[in-house]
Amino acid sequence: DVKVTQSSRYLVKRTGEKVFLECVQDMDHENMFWYRQDPGLGLRLIYFSYDVKMKEKGDIPEGYSVSREKKERFSLILESASTNQTSMYLCASTSDTEAFFGQGTRLTVV
């Protein structure tokens, strides 16, 4: 059973903290993505990666960075968390025909 696993379902962090959201896929996919989902806005692409150590900005990269040291792992980093980064974060990896999503991490920044 193919799987994209996000390390946490729920996180609560304080303003200014450095936050790491981890995503691991077991399908040997080259492409991985981070989206955030907000009510009324749908899913918006933050960053993506087509290969190890490679990253590209999506539509809303400000305030975020990523790390892809291994093919199976794609980490989203909030350098200094702010309340406007409270959201649901979804990781995805893709084959030629389908995107597989993790269950999401609901992050609350207080």
Add this chain to the structure above:
Amino acid sequence: AQKVTQAQTEISVVEKEDVTLDCVYETRDTTYYLFWYKQPPSGELVFLIRRNSFDEQNEISGRYSWNFQKSTSSFNFTITASQVVDSAVYFCALSTAFGNEKLTFGTGTRLTIIP
């Protein structure tokens, strides 16, 4: 730039009724892919269908059917004889790259099936 519009924010129907979810897209590319995803309360997005821009044939899968019309830039999704388990948020999405790269999502339609 690509854009996907799902004008229906929320829909409620009584169980066993048919329901259609609308999706309108914008792109200047001639090759593109359209998708529908289901997001149940658990939060994980479930892939439903992928259709490329050269294939306008309608598709039926059980109680689900999709109507792709390039003339109106629409890719509508119909559930026939709805069931409570169909309650979810449904997203339409567009990709203009090969495969599933860089999906542009609509804002989603929350469908509630009333028993």
